[in-house]
Amino acid sequence: MKRYILMRVLKALLTIWAVYTLVFFLTRVTGDPIEWLTIAGASDSAKETLRENLGLDLPLWQQYFKSLIGLFTGDTGTSYYYARPVSELFAERIGPTVALGSIVMLVTVLIGIPLGVLAAVRHNTLLDRATMSTAVIGSTMPNFVLGILLIFIFSLKLRLLPSGNTGTPLHYILPVIAMSVGPTASVARLTRSSLLDVIGQDFLDCARAKGMREWKVVLKHGLRNALIPVITILGAQLSAMIGGSVVVETVFAWPGIGTLIVSSAQQRDFPVVVFGVLVIAASVTFVNLLVDLSYGLLDPRIRNS
Amino acid sequence: MEKILEVNHLNKHYPVKKGLILQKEIGQVRAVNEVSFDLFRGETLGIIGESGCGKSTLIRMLIGLEKPTSGQIRFLGQPIENGMSASLRKQMQMVFQDPYSSLDPRMSVQRILEEPLRIHCKMSKQQKEQVILPLLGQVGLPREALKKYPHEFSGGQRQRIGIARALVLEPTLLLCDEPVSALDVSIQAQILNLFRDLQRQHELTLLFVSHDMSVIRYISDRVMVMYLGQIMEIATKKELFERPLHPYTQALMRAVPVPDPERRDQCAVLEGEIPSPIHAPKGCPFSTRCPYASEICRQQRPQMHRTGEGHLTACHRYSGEVEG
Amino acid sequence: MRCKYGLKTEQTNRTQPEEKQAASAPILSVEGLKTYYYSNGTAAPAVDGVSFELHAGEIVGIVGESGCGKSTVVRTLMGLLDPISSRREAGTARLGDIDLFSLRPKELCRVRGKRIAMIFQNPLSALDPVYTVGNQIMEMLLLHEKMTRQQARERAIELLREVNIPSPELRVDQYPHELSGGMQQRVMIAIALACNPEILIADEPTTALDVTVQAQILDLLRQLRDRLGIAVILITHNMGVVAALCDRMLVMYGGVVVEEGSCKEVFSHPAHPYTKGLLAAIPSVAQDKERLYTIPGQVPVLRLPVRMCRFSSRCGCSMPRCEQEEPPLTERAEGHWCRCWQESGKEVPADGENS
Numbered sequence: 001m002k003r004y005i006l007m008r009v010l011k012a013l014l015t016i017w018a019v020y021t022l023v024f025f026l027t028r029v030t031g032d033p034i035e036w037l038t039i040a041g042a043s044d045s046a047k048e049t050l051r052e053n054l055g056l057d058l059p060l061w062q063q064y065f066k067s068l069i070g071l072f073t074g075d076t077g078t079s080y081y082y083a084r085p086v087s088e089l090f091a092e093r094i095g096p097t098v099a100l101g102s103i104v105m106l107v108t109v110l111i112g113i114p115l116g117v118l119a120a121v122r123h124n125t126l127l128d129r130a131t132m133s134t135a136v137i138g139s140t141m142p143n144f145v146l147g148i149l150l151i152f153i154f155s156l157k158l159r160l161l162p163s164g165n166t167g168t169p170l171h172y173i174l175p176v177i178a179m180s181v182g183p184t185a186s187v188a189r190l191t192r193s194s195l196l197d198v199i200g201q202d203f204l205d206c207a208r209a210k211g212m213r214e215w216k217v218v219l220k221h222g223l224r225n226a227l228i229p230v231i232t233i234l235g236a237q238l239s240a241m242i243g244g245s246v247v248v249e250t251v252f253a254w255p256g257i258g259t260l261i262v263s264s265a266q267q268r269d270f271p272v273v274v275f276g277v278l279v280i281a282a283s284v285t286f287v288n289l290l291v292d293l294s295y296g297l298l299d300p301r302i303r304n305s
Numbered sequence: 306m307e308k309i310l311e312v313n314h315l316n317k318h319y320p321v322k323k324g325l326i327l328q329k330e331i332g333q334v335r336a337v338n339e340v341s342f343d344l345f346r347g348e349t350l351g352i353i354g355e356s357g358c359g360k361s362t363l364i365r366m367l368i369g370l371e372k373p374t375s376g377q378i379r380f381l382g383q384p385i386e387n388g389m390s391a392s393l394r395k396q397m398q399m400v401f402q403d404p405y406s407s408l409d410p411r412m413s414v415q416r417i418l419e420e421p422l423r424i425h426c427k428m429s430k431q432q433k434e435q436v437i438l439p440l441l442g443q444v445g446l447p448r449e450a451l452k453k454y455p456h457e458f459s460g461g462q463r464q465r466i467g468i469a470r471a472l473v474l475e476p477t478l479l480l481c482d483e484p485v486s487a488l489d490v491s492i493q494a495q496i497l498n499l500f501r502d503l504q505r506q507h508e509l510t511l512l513f514v515s516h517d518m519s520v521i522r523y524i525s526d527r528v529m530v531m532y533l534g535q536i537m538e539i540a541t542k543k544e545l546f547e548r549p550l551h552p553y554t555q556a557l558m559r560a561v562p563v564p565d566p567e568r569r570d571q572c573a574v575l576e577g578e579i580p581s582p583i584h585a586p587k588g589c590p591f592s593t594r595c596p597y598a599s600e601i602c603r604q605q606r607p608q609m610h611r612t613g614e615g616h617l618t619a620c621h622r623y624s625g626e627v628e629g
Numbered sequence: 630m631r632c633k634y635g636l637k638t639e640q641t642n643r644t645q646p647e648e649k650q651a652a653s654a655p656i657l658s659v660e661g662l663k664t665y666y667y668s669n670g671t672a673a674p675a676v677d678g679v680s681f682e683l684h685a686g687e688i689v690g691i692v693g694e695s696g697c698g699k700s701t702v703v704r705t706l707m708g709l710l711d712p713i714s715s716r717r718e719a720g721t722a723r724l725g726d727i728d729l730f731s732l733r734p735k736e737l738c739r740v741r742g743k744r745i746a747m748i749f750q751n752p753l754s755a756l757d758p759v760y761t762v763g764n765q766i767m768e769m770l771l772l773h774e775k776m777t778r779q780q781a782r783e784r785a786i787e788l789l790r791e792v793n794i795p796s797p798e799l800r801v802d803q804y805p806h807e808l809s810g811g812m813q814q815r816v817m818i819a820i821a822l823a824c825n826p827e828i829l830i831a832d833e834p835t836t837a838l839d840v841t842v843q844a845q846i847l848d849l850l851r852q853l854r855d856r857l858g859i860a861v862i863l864i865t866h867n868m869g870v871v872a873a874l875c876d877r878m879l880v881m882y883g884g885v886v887v888e889e890g891s892c893k894e895v896f897s898h899p900a901h902p903y904t905k906g907l908l909a910a911i912p913s914v915a916q917d918k919e920r921l922y923t924i925p926g927q928v929p930v931l932r933l934p935v936r937m938c939r940f941s942s943r944c945g946c947s948m949p950r951c952e953q954e955e956p957p958l959t960e961r962a963e964g965h966w967c968r969c970w971q972e973s974g975k976e977v978p979a980d981g982e983n984s
Contacts, residue, residue: 203757203758205709206747206756206757209746210742210746210768210820211769212738214734221760298759299758300804489695491906491910491923494923497912516840517912520912523912556841557840558914562872566896574845575841575844576845578812
């Protein structure tokens with residue numbers, strides 16, 4: 001098992017490196033950052049000095065290795081625009097993003113799974129059908145569209161909730177709704193179908209025949225067996241959310257990593273963009289690793305093989 | 306008598322691997338181990354054995370779904386262990402165990418029955434019907450069945466469809482892998498009788514795999530008993546059932562519950578379980594459970610000994626007899 | 630005294646043969662049980678008036694082909710019916726002084742497992758793959774007995790030993806998929822026996838097993854009955870299994886019992902044409918049969934209300950009356966009942982010349 005984890009970590013590092021390389025070169029194609037950083041009509045010599053200062057005069061491969069080596073020594077580079085270490089910028093911005101993400105994940109799990117269980121236990125009833133049709137709508141609605149819609153209704157029309165930025169708990173409401181509706185719906189739908197598969201199995205009847213109460217049968221024997229596909233989708237949703245937060249944060253003007261990456265991309269602030277993508281890629285691979293490892297915890301058949 | 310099928314020293318070994326990237330072979334599962342037998346035209350050879358005895362792997366190698374590790378298979382005189390020509394392929398058809406999953410639920414019975422013809426012969430619509438309609442009657446299905454889909458039939462009727470599909474190409478050899486084990490007793494009797502009738506009408510040679518001793522006794526001319534990938538005993542039905550020699554065959558027969566409460570006490574229990582094929586015994590595969598096992602049984606794999614007219618037994622107890 | 634061909638219907642109170650009545654009152658008596666399946670608004674009578682009694686230490690076999698209702702009988706008794714597609718329409722089941730069907734869910738949970746335990750056809754799917762076998766035995770003990778986890782674990786090991794599982798101290802921590810099919814079924818039996826139930830319901834307990842393992846499990850069930858005096862209801866389609874294990878048997882067809890009696894009696898003098906046909910249709914391991922008898926056709930789809938003999942469409946000796954009126958169960962010999970208008974049905978030929 002330790003060997004397995006080690007191998008998985010190695011593979012994950014390889015993936016992250018590949019993403020890093022790809023993004024490093026792709027960003028360079030977007031154009032010259034100097035144009036952004038200087039005012040119109042700046043002298044050529046001033047531009048050249050700036051270029052030298054930022055290390056952009058070096059050949060591309062040198063820039064690449066310099067930044068890669070920098071990463072290993074803990075130097076994440078300096079933002080062209082803010083002229084501050086990239087790590088510092090991220091340290092300031094990571095708080096709101098993690099806070100938002102954790103709340104969304106919590107909401108997804110705490111609402112999605114119980115809703116799915118309820119729909120499965122009462123399947124083919126009105127409750128089931130209502131939940132599932134809502135879920136279909138929820139999972140098909142892109143979160144940024146929902147976000148704009150929410151802002152329009154609750155901020156602009158009803159003037160009940162703030163439309164953006166952070167500060168009070170009230171600020172969380174709209175972005176959390178926008179981001180968690182989709183994952184919650186998917187998790188609820190999957191929990192339901194996965195649990196329905198399990199509910200048809202003999203070992204639930206066996207547990208009932210032991211004299212176990214129905215709710216305990218469903219929770220102890222049903223849910224644990226149904227959870228494996230749910231964990232998979234949770235992982236996928238979390239990955240998608242990490243990536244998707246870039247867009248949603250922009251919609252809500254959320255002072256997190258997402259907005260930082262978007263604005264930096266517009267300003268051709270390469271070190272920030274590259275590091276941002278690196279952080280996202282690392283989180284996604286980490287989540288996937290966690291998902292794979294949790295299978296073994298949930299199902300002894302996987303653990304042994 | 307003409308030999309339809311000759312199997313010589315057939316082996317199928319699966320490697321057991323360990324490790325993630327550089328997988329090391331740590332052992333072998335001998336799913337089929339040194340199996341040799343002949344099959345003659347017009348006869349029914351029954352293969353009996355419990356789970357893990359290798360009967361299914363054997364069938365899969367014969368039909369070409371699995372490549373043998375070593376050994377020869379000759380079908381109608383031609384070697385087929387490395388695949389067979391389309392014309393030869395037509396001569397060997399298969400009836401599956403599960404009449405529910407072996408028929409495509411989206412195909413009408415007509416399409417199911419016509420499909421082999423489409424693949425192997427160029428035929429007009431009328432010609433196809435001329436082949437299919439009489440066959441439908443022979444397996445006891447009404448003409449209206451053609452337009453229906455598999456889910457509209459009961460298990461027994463579906464197995465009839467499966468048998469008709471196997472017969473469309475007029476094969477010489479029919480491989481039957483547990484064709485009645487999913488069926489109820491009264492339906493099983495219908496299908497077993499159907500096999501007998503069809504065998505006579507079409508001059509079929511049958512290889513009939515079953516785990517049920519009484520089914521094997523009813524349908525077979527000769528019987529082969531398998532255990533952990535090896536043949537334990539092979540004999541004519543009469544010999545095998547009246548004079549079973551291998552201790553495993555004897556145990557198998559005593560284990561079958563007989564529908565007669567007066568004979569309850571004759572049911573004897575064989576202790577232990579079939580060993581895992583990964584840790585198969587070194588000598589005789591049955592030595593771990595055999596009441597007569599001695600040192601040689603645990604050390605050395607017994608050869609097939611000739612123990613009567615057309616009767617071979619792989620047991621050291623008969624080593625005095627001529628080798629077969 | 631009772632006349633030999635006395636009428637026996639679901640409504641009349643049934644009396645057992647005198648010697649049995651003297652020996653013991655039944656521990657379970659089922660009366661007029663009806664369970665229907667519903668689909669697309671039509672009702673199918675899966676069980677349509679089944680009555681039987683079970684005495685302490687007795688093994689009763691319910692035998693029949695798929696769709697005859699044998700499993701539905703026991704699933705109804707255990708309260709394991711799917712509430713959406715099926716419903717118990719009528720009937721009582723008295724376990725001692727309580728009626729199983731009038732229990733509230735909480736009370737039923739105290740009976741299930743504790744007084745009536747059940748084992749299933751496929752042990753691998755009846756055991757939860759994600760818990761150890763020890764955990765699953767302990768679960769039963771902790772539900773019904775006042776025990777600590779440690780005590781329950783020791784009892785679980787003891788139970789594994791009782792069902793002849795070698796090295797139970799190691800097996801207790803294994804998962805179901807690590808055991809062979811025979812071992813899994815032994816674990817199921819250990820779970821069922823955990824709280825010393827009065828009744829064990831075994832639903833096709835050996836169907837998924839190899840024949841030598843089946844013999845071991847049948848032997849184990851027989852030992853348990855002899856040692857613990859547990860009463861067993863055995864559901865099977867295999868006449869050989871019934872003959873090997875049961876004292877009494879019920880033959881079911883189309884949702885009703887068509888024949889009932891001691892195993893010895895039914896096997897030596899089968900009265901109902903269906904029973905006779907079934908016995909003649911089984912190939913024999915002990916002798917060669919020239920040709921198997923076949924029961925023509927297949928199980929009919931029944932519509933309510935049934936006003937004919939359910940077997941009449943496949944019966945070789947069907948009379949006009951069979952298609953107008955359902956025959957009652959009548960007593961043919963001491964304790965041997967048969968549901969047929971023929972007073973002594975025609976003999977079925979041993980080698981089936983019918984087809």
